[in-house]
Amino acid sequence: MEAMPRPVTNSRPGRPAVTSREQILTAARLLVERDGVQKLSLRRLAAELDVGVTTLYHHVRDKEDLLIQLLGHYAEQIERPELPSTPRDRILAAATTMHDSLAAMPWAVEVLTADDLLGESALWMVEGIVGGAVDAGCSPEQAVVLYRGIWYYTVGELLVRAHSARRREDERPVYRDNVFSGLDASRLPHLAAIGDRWAELTAKDTYVEGLRAFVDGSLADRSR
Amino acid sequence: MEAMPRPVTNSRPGRPAVTSREQILTAARLLVERDGVQKLSLRRLAAELDVGVTTLYHHVRDKEDLLIQLLGHYAEQIERPELPSTPRDRILAAATTMHDSLAAMPWAVEVLTADDLLGESALWMVEGIVGGAVDAGCSPEQAVVLYRGIWYYTVGELLVRAHSARRREDERPVYRDNVFSGLDASRLPHLAAIGDRWAELTAKDTYVEGLRAFVDGSLADRSR
Protein backbone atom coordinates (compact mmCIF):
# COMPACT_ATOMS: atom_id res chain seq x y z
CA MET A 1 0.00 0.00 0.00
CA GLU A 2 3.07 2.27 -0.42
CA ALA A 3 2.70 5.31 -2.66
CA MET A 4 5.09 4.58 -5.48
CA PRO A 5 6.95 7.37 -7.33
CA ARG A 6 4.97 8.47 -10.31
CA PRO A 7 6.35 9.50 -13.69
CA VAL A 8 7.01 13.24 -13.84
CA THR A 9 4.62 13.76 -16.70
CA ASN A 10 1.28 12.17 -16.14
CA SER A 11 -0.55 13.02 -19.34
CA ARG A 12 -3.71 14.19 -17.59
CA PRO A 13 -4.13 17.39 -15.58
CA GLY A 14 -5.43 17.38 -12.04
CA ARG A 15 -4.24 16.05 -8.76
CA PRO A 16 -2.73 12.60 -9.17
CA ALA A 17 -4.77 9.75 -7.78
CA VAL A 18 -3.40 8.13 -4.67
CA THR A 19 -5.16 4.85 -5.36
CA SER A 20 -6.97 3.03 -8.13
CA ARG A 21 -9.97 0.86 -8.68
CA GLU A 22 -7.64 -2.07 -9.00
CA GLN A 23 -5.99 -1.44 -5.66
CA ILE A 24 -9.34 -0.94 -4.01
CA LEU A 25 -10.68 -4.21 -5.33
CA THR A 26 -7.56 -6.07 -4.28
CA ALA A 27 -7.76 -4.66 -0.78
CA ALA A 28 -11.47 -5.42 -0.61
CA ARG A 29 -10.79 -8.99 -1.58
CA LEU A 30 -8.18 -9.20 1.13
CA LEU A 31 -10.58 -7.89 3.74
CA VAL A 32 -13.35 -10.22 2.66
CA GLU A 33 -11.12 -13.25 2.79
CA ARG A 34 -9.52 -12.26 6.07
CA ASP A 35 -12.49 -11.02 8.09
CA GLY A 36 -15.58 -12.02 6.16
CA VAL A 37 -17.90 -9.89 4.13
CA GLN A 38 -19.78 -8.69 7.18
CA LYS A 39 -16.67 -6.81 8.25
CA LEU A 40 -16.11 -5.19 4.89
CA SER A 41 -16.96 -1.53 5.24
CA LEU A 42 -15.81 1.46 3.28
CA ARG A 43 -14.23 2.86 6.40
CA ARG A 44 -12.18 -0.26 7.05
CA LEU A 45 -11.28 -0.40 3.40
CA ALA A 46 -10.10 3.18 3.44
CA ALA A 47 -8.07 2.54 6.57
CA GLU A 48 -6.48 -0.50 4.98
CA LEU A 49 -5.45 1.59 1.99
CA ASP A 50 -4.43 4.52 4.19
CA VAL A 51 -6.80 6.79 2.37
CA GLY A 52 -9.71 9.04 3.24
CA VAL A 53 -13.07 7.39 3.23
CA THR A 54 -14.61 9.68 0.69
CA THR A 55 -11.71 9.17 -1.64
CA LEU A 56 -13.09 5.75 -2.42
CA TYR A 57 -16.16 7.35 -3.89
CA HIS A 58 -14.11 8.65 -6.79
CA HIS A 59 -13.33 5.12 -7.85
CA VAL A 60 -16.50 3.22 -7.03
CA ARG A 61 -20.01 4.61 -7.18
CA ASP A 62 -21.19 3.06 -3.96
CA LYS A 63 -20.82 -0.07 -1.92
CA GLU A 64 -23.04 -2.08 -4.16
CA ASP A 65 -20.90 -1.14 -7.12
CA LEU A 66 -17.88 -2.30 -5.17
CA LEU A 67 -19.45 -5.65 -4.40
CA ILE A 68 -20.56 -6.15 -7.98
CA GLN A 69 -17.07 -5.56 -9.26
CA LEU A 70 -15.73 -7.85 -6.59
CA LEU A 71 -18.13 -10.50 -7.76
CA GLY A 72 -16.86 -9.99 -11.27
CA HIS A 73 -13.32 -10.57 -10.06
CA TYR A 74 -14.29 -13.87 -8.53
CA ALA A 75 -16.39 -14.87 -11.51
CA GLU A 76 -13.29 -14.90 -13.66
CA GLN A 77 -11.90 -17.66 -11.50
CA ILE A 78 -14.80 -20.00 -12.02
CA GLU A 79 -13.34 -22.94 -13.77
CA ARG A 80 -15.13 -23.81 -16.93
CA PRO A 81 -16.22 -27.41 -17.15
CA GLU A 82 -16.74 -29.36 -20.34
CA LEU A 83 -20.42 -28.85 -21.12
CA PRO A 84 -22.38 -31.89 -22.33
CA SER A 85 -23.39 -32.01 -25.96
CA THR A 86 -27.03 -32.89 -25.32
CA PRO A 87 -28.90 -29.59 -25.21
CA ARG A 88 -30.92 -30.42 -22.13
CA ASP A 89 -27.91 -31.65 -20.18
CA ARG A 90 -25.94 -28.66 -21.28
CA ILE A 91 -28.56 -26.38 -19.80
CA LEU A 92 -28.58 -28.34 -16.58
CA ALA A 93 -24.80 -28.35 -16.31
CA ALA A 94 -24.43 -24.64 -16.97
CA ALA A 95 -27.15 -23.76 -14.49
CA THR A 96 -25.73 -26.04 -11.85
CA THR A 97 -22.28 -24.54 -12.27
CA MET A 98 -23.78 -21.10 -11.94
CA HIS A 99 -25.59 -22.07 -8.80
CA ASP A 100 -22.73 -23.92 -7.16
CA SER A 101 -20.24 -21.18 -7.92
CA LEU A 102 -22.44 -18.57 -6.34
CA ALA A 103 -23.23 -20.80 -3.40
CA ALA A 104 -19.50 -21.13 -2.79
CA MET A 105 -19.21 -17.37 -2.37
CA PRO A 106 -21.42 -16.82 0.63
CA TRP A 107 -20.86 -13.09 0.60
CA ALA A 108 -22.16 -12.82 -2.93
CA VAL A 109 -25.79 -13.01 -1.91
CA GLU A 110 -25.76 -9.37 -0.93
CA VAL A 111 -25.59 -8.29 -4.54
CA LEU A 112 -27.20 -11.17 -6.32
CA THR A 113 -30.23 -9.22 -7.40
CA ALA A 114 -28.10 -6.38 -8.62
CA ASP A 115 -27.20 -7.68 -12.00
CA ASP A 116 -28.39 -10.41 -14.24
CA LEU A 117 -25.12 -12.09 -13.64
CA LEU A 118 -21.54 -11.94 -12.63
CA GLY A 119 -20.00 -10.03 -15.46
CA GLU A 120 -18.66 -10.59 -18.90
CA SER A 121 -16.35 -13.39 -17.92
CA ALA A 122 -19.27 -15.55 -16.88
CA LEU A 123 -21.38 -15.16 -19.96
CA TRP A 124 -20.37 -18.60 -21.15
CA MET A 125 -22.82 -20.02 -18.66
CA VAL A 126 -25.61 -17.89 -20.07
CA GLU A 127 -24.54 -19.00 -23.51
CA GLY A 128 -24.70 -22.60 -22.36
CA ILE A 129 -28.27 -22.20 -21.25
CA VAL A 130 -29.58 -20.10 -24.10
CA GLY A 131 -27.66 -22.10 -26.67
CA GLY A 132 -28.91 -25.35 -25.21
CA ALA A 133 -32.46 -24.10 -25.40
CA VAL A 134 -32.12 -23.01 -29.00
CA ASP A 135 -30.49 -26.29 -29.95
CA ALA A 136 -33.37 -28.06 -28.29
CA GLY A 137 -35.76 -26.31 -30.63
CA CYS A 138 -36.69 -23.18 -28.73
CA SER A 139 -37.12 -19.84 -30.41
CA PRO A 140 -34.77 -17.12 -29.17
CA GLU A 141 -37.65 -15.62 -27.23
CA GLN A 142 -38.37 -18.89 -25.49
CA ALA A 143 -34.68 -19.40 -24.81
CA VAL A 144 -34.44 -16.08 -23.03
CA VAL A 145 -37.57 -16.85 -21.04
CA LEU A 146 -36.02 -20.14 -20.03
CA TYR A 147 -32.80 -18.50 -18.99
CA ARG A 148 -34.56 -15.86 -16.96
CA GLY A 149 -36.67 -18.48 -15.23
CA ILE A 150 -33.55 -20.37 -14.27
CA TRP A 151 -31.97 -17.18 -13.03
CA TYR A 152 -34.96 -16.26 -10.90
CA TYR A 153 -35.15 -19.75 -9.47
CA THR A 154 -31.43 -19.78 -8.72
CA VAL A 155 -31.34 -16.36 -7.14
CA GLY A 156 -34.38 -17.14 -5.04
CA GLU A 157 -32.92 -20.38 -3.83
CA LEU A 158 -29.61 -18.80 -2.91
CA LEU A 159 -31.15 -15.84 -1.13
CA VAL A 160 -33.72 -17.75 0.84
CA ARG A 161 -31.26 -20.41 1.90
CA ALA A 162 -28.60 -17.87 2.81
CA HIS A 163 -31.09 -16.00 4.88
CA SER A 164 -32.29 -19.00 6.80
CA ALA A 165 -28.68 -20.05 7.35
CA ARG A 166 -27.89 -16.67 8.82
CA ARG A 167 -30.90 -16.98 11.06
CA ARG A 168 -29.74 -20.30 12.31
CA GLU A 169 -26.38 -18.79 13.19
CA ASP A 170 -28.01 -16.07 15.23
CA GLU A 171 -30.04 -18.71 17.03
CA ARG A 172 -33.24 -16.98 16.11
CA PRO A 173 -36.03 -19.47 15.77
CA VAL A 174 -37.25 -20.12 12.27
CA TYR A 175 -40.78 -18.86 12.13
CA ARG A 176 -42.38 -21.68 10.23
CA ASP A 177 -41.21 -24.34 12.61
CA ASN A 178 -43.55 -23.02 15.26
CA VAL A 179 -46.53 -22.38 13.05
CA PHE A 180 -46.74 -25.79 11.51
CA SER A 181 -47.26 -27.66 14.71
CA GLY A 182 -50.82 -26.64 15.49
CA LEU A 183 -52.70 -26.19 12.27
CA ASP A 184 -56.37 -26.14 11.66
CA ALA A 185 -56.79 -29.44 9.88
CA SER A 186 -60.17 -28.51 8.49
CA ARG A 187 -58.97 -25.36 6.77
CA LEU A 188 -55.50 -26.54 5.83
CA PRO A 189 -55.77 -30.30 5.58
CA HIS A 190 -52.68 -31.01 3.51
CA LEU A 191 -50.41 -28.76 5.52
CA ALA A 192 -51.68 -30.27 8.73
CA ALA A 193 -50.97 -33.72 7.33
CA ILE A 194 -47.38 -32.75 6.76
CA GLY A 195 -47.16 -31.06 10.13
CA ASP A 196 -43.84 -31.36 11.84
CA ARG A 197 -42.17 -32.86 8.84
CA TRP A 198 -42.16 -29.44 7.15
CA ALA A 199 -38.92 -28.38 8.80
CA GLU A 200 -37.25 -31.60 7.85
CA LEU A 201 -38.48 -31.45 4.27
CA THR A 202 -37.45 -27.86 3.69
CA ALA A 203 -33.98 -28.56 5.01
CA LYS A 204 -33.11 -30.80 2.09
CA ASP A 205 -31.26 -29.42 -0.90
CA THR A 206 -33.57 -29.83 -3.85
CA TYR A 207 -32.07 -27.32 -6.25
CA VAL A 208 -31.31 -29.72 -9.08
CA GLU A 209 -34.62 -31.46 -8.68
CA GLY A 210 -36.51 -28.22 -9.21
CA LEU A 211 -34.14 -27.17 -11.93
CA ARG A 212 -34.79 -30.34 -13.89
CA ALA A 213 -38.52 -29.89 -13.52
CA PHE A 214 -38.32 -26.34 -14.76
CA VAL A 215 -36.14 -27.14 -17.74
CA ASP A 216 -38.17 -30.15 -18.79
CA GLY A 217 -41.39 -28.23 -18.40
CA SER A 218 -40.03 -25.40 -20.48
CA LEU A 219 -38.71 -27.62 -23.23
CA ALA A 220 -41.97 -29.56 -23.37
CA ASP A 221 -43.98 -26.74 -24.89
CA ARG A 222 -41.39 -25.32 -27.19
CA SER A 223 -42.18 -24.46 -30.75
CA ARG A 224 -41.60 -27.33 -33.19
CA MET B 1 -50.72 9.38 20.08
CA GLU B 2 -51.96 10.73 23.43
CA ALA B 3 -51.13 8.78 26.57
CA MET B 4 -54.51 7.71 27.81
CA PRO B 5 -55.23 7.34 31.54
CA ARG B 6 -54.50 3.82 32.60
CA PRO B 7 -56.47 1.76 35.11
CA VAL B 8 -55.06 2.16 38.62
CA THR B 9 -54.22 -1.51 38.94
CA ASN B 10 -52.38 -2.88 35.98
CA SER B 11 -51.99 -6.55 36.83
CA ARG B 12 -48.29 -6.71 36.00
CA PRO B 13 -45.43 -5.11 37.88
CA GLY B 14 -42.90 -2.88 36.19
CA ARG B 15 -43.00 0.46 34.52
CA PRO B 16 -46.09 0.77 32.35
CA ALA B 17 -45.47 0.67 28.65
CA VAL B 18 -45.95 3.92 26.81
CA THR B 19 -46.64 2.17 23.52
CA SER B 20 -47.42 -1.25 22.17
CA ARG B 21 -46.56 -3.46 19.27
CA GLU B 22 -49.94 -2.70 17.84
CA GLN B 23 -49.44 1.04 17.96
CA ILE B 24 -45.99 0.71 16.47
CA LEU B 25 -47.24 -1.34 13.57
CA THR B 26 -50.09 1.07 12.92
CA ALA B 27 -47.75 4.02 12.90
CA ALA B 28 -45.32 2.16 10.67
CA ARG B 29 -48.08 1.46 8.21
CA LEU B 30 -49.01 5.10 8.24
CA LEU B 31 -45.45 6.15 7.51
CA VAL B 32 -45.05 3.62 4.74
CA GLU B 33 -48.23 4.69 3.04
CA ARG B 34 -47.54 8.37 3.48
CA ASP B 35 -43.84 8.63 2.65
CA GLY B 36 -42.87 5.29 1.15
CA VAL B 37 -40.88 2.49 2.65
CA GLN B 38 -37.58 4.18 1.93
CA LYS B 39 -38.45 6.84 4.47
CA LEU B 40 -39.43 4.38 7.17
CA SER B 41 -36.76 4.48 9.83
CA LEU B 42 -36.87 3.62 13.48
CA ARG B 43 -36.00 7.20 14.31
CA ARG B 44 -38.88 8.61 12.29
CA LEU B 45 -41.16 6.00 13.71
CA ALA B 46 -40.15 6.89 17.25
CA ALA B 47 -40.67 10.57 16.52
CA GLU B 48 -44.10 9.86 15.11
CA LEU B 49 -45.02 8.01 18.28
CA ASP B 50 -43.33 10.61 20.47
CA VAL B 51 -41.15 7.97 22.02
CA GLY B 52 -37.45 7.33 22.48
CA VAL B 53 -35.83 5.43 19.68
CA THR B 54 -34.57 2.61 21.81
CA THR B 55 -37.98 2.13 23.32
CA LEU B 56 -39.06 0.53 20.09
CA TYR B 57 -36.56 -2.23 20.65
CA HIS B 58 -38.61 -3.56 23.52
CA HIS B 59 -41.50 -4.23 21.19
CA VAL B 60 -39.78 -5.34 18.02
CA ARG B 61 -36.52 -7.23 17.81
CA ASP B 62 -35.07 -5.22 14.97
CA LYS B 63 -36.11 -3.50 11.80
CA GLU B 64 -36.46 -6.72 9.88
CA ASP B 65 -38.80 -8.03 12.52
CA LEU B 66 -40.84 -4.87 12.16
CA LEU B 67 -41.10 -5.27 8.41
CA ILE B 68 -42.03 -8.93 8.69
CA GLN B 69 -44.85 -8.14 11.06
CA LEU B 70 -45.93 -5.33 8.79
CA LEU B 71 -46.00 -7.77 5.91
CA GLY B 72 -48.15 -10.05 8.02
CA HIS B 73 -50.59 -7.22 8.60
CA TYR B 74 -50.95 -6.66 4.91
CA ALA B 75 -51.14 -10.34 4.15
CA GLU B 76 -54.37 -10.55 6.11
CA GLN B 77 -55.95 -8.19 3.66
CA ILE B 78 -55.22 -10.31 0.63
CA GLU B 79 -58.59 -11.24 -0.71
CA ARG B 80 -59.02 -14.90 -1.17
CA PRO B 81 -60.19 -15.91 -4.61
CA GLU B 82 -62.15 -19.01 -5.44
CA LEU B 83 -59.48 -21.54 -6.30
CA PRO B 84 -60.11 -23.80 -9.31
CA SER B 85 -60.93 -27.42 -8.68
CA THR B 86 -58.43 -28.83 -11.15
CA PRO B 87 -55.24 -29.50 -9.15
CA ARG B 88 -52.89 -27.99 -11.71
CA ASP B 89 -54.97 -24.86 -12.13
CA ARG B 90 -55.33 -24.56 -8.40
CA ILE B 91 -51.58 -24.52 -8.02
CA LEU B 92 -51.24 -21.91 -10.72
CA ALA B 93 -53.95 -19.72 -9.25
CA ALA B 94 -52.55 -19.85 -5.73
CA ALA B 95 -49.03 -19.10 -6.90
CA THR B 96 -50.18 -16.26 -9.11
CA THR B 97 -52.14 -14.71 -6.26
CA MET B 98 -49.08 -15.00 -4.08
CA HIS B 99 -46.92 -13.34 -6.67
CA ASP B 100 -49.33 -10.58 -7.58
CA SER B 101 -50.08 -9.75 -3.96
CA LEU B 102 -46.43 -9.37 -3.18
CA ALA B 103 -45.77 -7.44 -6.35
CA ALA B 104 -48.46 -5.01 -5.28
CA MET B 105 -46.53 -4.24 -2.10
CA PRO B 106 -43.35 -2.82 -3.52
CA TRP B 107 -41.82 -2.30 -0.10
CA ALA B 108 -42.19 -5.96 0.74
CA VAL B 109 -39.17 -7.01 -1.27
CA GLU B 110 -36.88 -5.90 1.53
CA VAL B 111 -37.95 -8.81 3.69
CA LEU B 112 -39.00 -11.35 1.14
CA THR B 113 -36.16 -13.70 1.90
CA ALA B 114 -36.79 -13.42 5.59
CA ASP B 115 -39.57 -15.88 5.94
CA ASP B 116 -41.00 -18.62 3.85
CA LEU B 117 -44.07 -16.54 3.57
CA LEU B 118 -46.26 -13.81 4.86
CA GLY B 119 -47.59 -15.27 8.05
CA GLU B 120 -50.30 -17.54 9.24
CA SER B 121 -53.08 -15.69 7.51
CA ALA B 122 -51.60 -16.46 4.11
CA LEU B 123 -51.10 -20.16 4.57
CA TRP B 124 -54.15 -20.87 2.45
CA MET B 125 -52.02 -20.14 -0.59
CA VAL B 126 -49.43 -22.65 0.51
CA GLU B 127 -52.24 -25.08 1.14
CA GLY B 128 -53.53 -24.43 -2.36
CA ILE B 129 -50.20 -25.32 -3.88
CA VAL B 130 -49.32 -28.29 -1.70
CA GLY B 131 -52.87 -29.61 -1.79
CA GLY B 132 -53.03 -29.24 -5.53
CA ALA B 133 -49.81 -31.15 -5.90
CA VAL B 134 -51.00 -33.97 -3.67
CA ASP B 135 -54.32 -34.13 -5.47
CA ALA B 136 -52.42 -34.34 -8.72
CA GLY B 137 -50.69 -37.46 -7.49
CA CYS B 138 -47.58 -36.15 -5.81
CA SER B 139 -46.21 -37.58 -2.61
CA PRO B 140 -46.03 -35.12 0.30
CA GLU B 141 -42.29 -34.88 -0.27
CA GLN B 142 -42.74 -33.98 -3.91
CA ALA B 143 -45.46 -31.51 -3.03
CA VAL B 144 -43.15 -29.67 -0.68
CA VAL B 145 -40.39 -29.65 -3.26
CA LEU B 146 -42.84 -28.20 -5.75
CA TYR B 147 -43.95 -25.52 -3.35
CA ARG B 148 -40.40 -24.55 -2.49
CA GLY B 149 -39.49 -24.34 -6.16
CA ILE B 150 -42.40 -22.03 -6.78
CA TRP B 151 -41.41 -19.94 -3.80
CA TYR B 152 -37.80 -19.63 -4.94
CA TYR B 153 -38.87 -18.74 -8.45
CA THR B 154 -41.35 -16.17 -7.17
CA VAL B 155 -38.97 -14.55 -4.73
CA GLY B 156 -36.24 -14.40 -7.34
CA GLU B 157 -38.52 -12.82 -9.87
CA LEU B 158 -39.79 -10.21 -7.45
CA LEU B 159 -36.35 -9.31 -6.16
CA VAL B 160 -34.60 -9.10 -9.49
CA ARG B 161 -37.38 -7.10 -11.06
CA ALA B 162 -37.68 -4.77 -8.09
CA HIS B 163 -33.97 -4.18 -8.20
CA SER B 164 -33.85 -3.35 -11.87
CA ALA B 165 -36.86 -1.09 -11.43
CA ARG B 166 -35.05 0.80 -8.71
CA ARG B 167 -32.06 1.11 -10.95
CA ARG B 168 -34.15 2.57 -13.68
CA GLU B 169 -35.49 5.16 -11.27
CA ASP B 170 -32.01 6.23 -10.28
CA GLU B 171 -31.11 6.53 -13.94
CA ARG B 172 -28.23 4.20 -13.51
CA PRO B 173 -27.59 2.31 -16.69
CA VAL B 174 -28.44 -1.36 -16.66
CA TYR B 175 -25.22 -3.22 -17.02
CA ARG B 176 -26.29 -5.85 -19.47
CA ASP B 177 -27.55 -3.38 -22.02
CA ASN B 178 -24.00 -2.30 -22.70
CA VAL B 179 -22.39 -5.71 -22.70
CA PHE B 180 -24.67 -7.34 -25.18
CA SER B 181 -23.92 -5.04 -28.05
CA GLY B 182 -20.42 -6.18 -28.89
CA LEU B 183 -20.13 -9.87 -28.25
CA ASP B 184 -17.61 -12.32 -29.53
CA ALA B 185 -19.81 -14.27 -31.93
CA SER B 186 -17.37 -17.16 -32.09
CA ARG B 187 -17.34 -17.75 -28.37
CA LEU B 188 -20.93 -16.83 -27.62
CA PRO B 189 -22.81 -17.43 -30.86
CA HIS B 190 -26.33 -17.61 -29.51
CA LEU B 191 -26.01 -14.57 -27.30
CA ALA B 192 -24.49 -12.61 -30.17
CA ALA B 193 -27.41 -13.64 -32.34
CA ILE B 194 -29.82 -12.20 -29.83
CA GLY B 195 -27.70 -9.11 -29.40
CA ASP B 196 -29.60 -5.93 -28.79
CA ARG B 197 -32.87 -7.70 -28.39
CA TRP B 198 -31.80 -8.90 -24.96
CA ALA B 199 -32.98 -5.75 -23.23
CA GLU B 200 -36.30 -5.89 -24.97
CA LEU B 201 -36.79 -9.57 -24.20
CA THR B 202 -35.92 -9.30 -20.55
CA ALA B 203 -38.33 -6.41 -20.09
CA LYS B 204 -41.36 -8.56 -20.70
CA ASP B 205 -43.26 -10.06 -17.81
CA THR B 206 -42.99 -13.81 -18.16
CA TYR B 207 -43.80 -14.88 -14.65
CA VAL B 208 -46.80 -17.04 -15.47
CA GLU B 209 -45.07 -18.55 -18.45
CA GLY B 210 -42.21 -19.77 -16.31
CA LEU B 211 -44.55 -20.79 -13.55
CA ARG B 212 -46.53 -23.01 -15.89
CA ALA B 213 -43.38 -24.61 -17.17
CA PHE B 214 -42.19 -25.32 -13.66
CA VAL B 215 -45.47 -26.76 -12.49
CA ASP B 216 -45.96 -28.90 -15.57
CA GLY B 217 -42.41 -30.14 -15.39
CA SER B 218 -42.81 -31.01 -11.74
CA LEU B 219 -46.08 -32.80 -12.22
CA ALA B 220 -44.74 -34.74 -15.17
CA ASP B 221 -42.40 -36.89 -13.14
CA ARG B 222 -44.58 -37.40 -10.11
CA SER B 223 -45.05 -40.78 -8.61
CA ARG B 224 -47.96 -42.66 -10.22
Place this chain on the structure above:
DNA sequence: GGTAGTTTTCGAACGCGTTCCGAAATTAGC
Protein backbone atom coordinates in the same frame (compact mmCIF):
# COMPACT_ATOMS: atom_id res chain seq x y z
C1' DG C 1 -44.31 3.63 54.27
C1' DG C 2 -40.41 1.32 52.96
C1' DT C 3 -37.97 -1.94 50.31
C1' DA C 4 -37.28 -5.43 46.85
C1' DG C 5 -38.33 -7.00 42.34
C1' DT C 6 -39.75 -6.23 37.72
C1' DT C 7 -40.46 -4.08 33.48
C1' DT C 8 -40.01 -0.17 30.47
C1' DT C 9 -37.89 4.06 28.93
C1' DC C 10 -34.38 6.68 26.89
C1' DG C 11 -29.97 9.29 26.39
C1' DA C 12 -25.35 8.33 24.87
C1' DA C 13 -22.48 6.21 21.94
C1' DC C 14 -20.63 3.21 17.97
C1' DG C 15 -19.89 2.14 13.25
C1' DC C 16 -22.07 2.40 9.10
C1' DG C 17 -23.07 4.46 3.92
C1' DT C 18 -23.33 8.66 1.82
C1' DT C 19 -23.18 13.78 0.52
C1' DC C 20 -21.12 18.40 0.49
C1' DC C 21 -17.63 21.33 -0.32
C1' DG C 22 -13.35 23.51 0.28
C1' DA C 23 -8.45 22.41 -0.10
C1' DA C 24 -4.58 20.33 -2.48
C1' DA C 25 -1.89 18.87 -6.39
C1' DT C 26 -1.18 18.52 -10.90
C1' DT C 27 -1.07 20.19 -16.33
C1' DA C 28 -1.74 23.72 -20.03
C1' DG C 29 -1.39 28.11 -21.82
C1' DC C 30 0.55 32.56 -21.63
Place this chain on the structure above:
DNA sequence: GCTAATTTCGGAACGCGTTCGAAAACTACC
Protein backbone atom coordinates in the same frame (compact mmCIF):
# COMPACT_ATOMS: atom_id res chain seq x y z
C1' DG D 1 6.71 32.17 -13.32
C1' DC D 2 2.06 33.03 -13.18
C1' DT D 3 -2.69 31.94 -13.79
C1' DA D 4 -6.48 29.10 -14.99
C1' DA D 5 -8.45 24.71 -15.55
C1' DT D 6 -8.84 20.25 -13.96
C1' DT D 7 -8.88 16.36 -11.10
C1' DT D 8 -8.54 14.14 -6.72
C1' DC D 9 -8.45 14.27 -1.73
C1' DG D 10 -10.49 14.15 2.69
C1' DG D 11 -12.65 16.40 6.91
C1' DA D 12 -17.20 17.42 8.57
C1' DA D 13 -21.68 16.29 8.91
C1' DC D 14 -26.26 13.70 8.32
C1' DG D 15 -29.32 10.00 9.19
C1' DC D 16 -29.29 5.32 9.81
C1' DG D 17 -29.64 0.55 12.82
C1' DT D 18 -28.16 -1.11 16.94
C1' DT D 19 -26.17 -1.81 21.86
C1' DC D 20 -25.41 -0.52 26.63
C1' DG D 21 -26.55 0.79 30.98
C1' DA D 22 -28.58 3.70 34.23
C1' DA D 23 -32.75 5.76 35.63
C1' DA D 24 -37.83 5.69 36.08
C1' DA D 25 -42.31 3.82 37.19
C1' DC D 26 -44.87 0.44 38.53
C1' DT D 27 -46.50 -4.00 41.88
C1' DA D 28 -45.93 -6.98 45.81
C1' DC D 29 -44.74 -7.88 50.17
C1' DC D 30 -43.37 -6.86 54.91
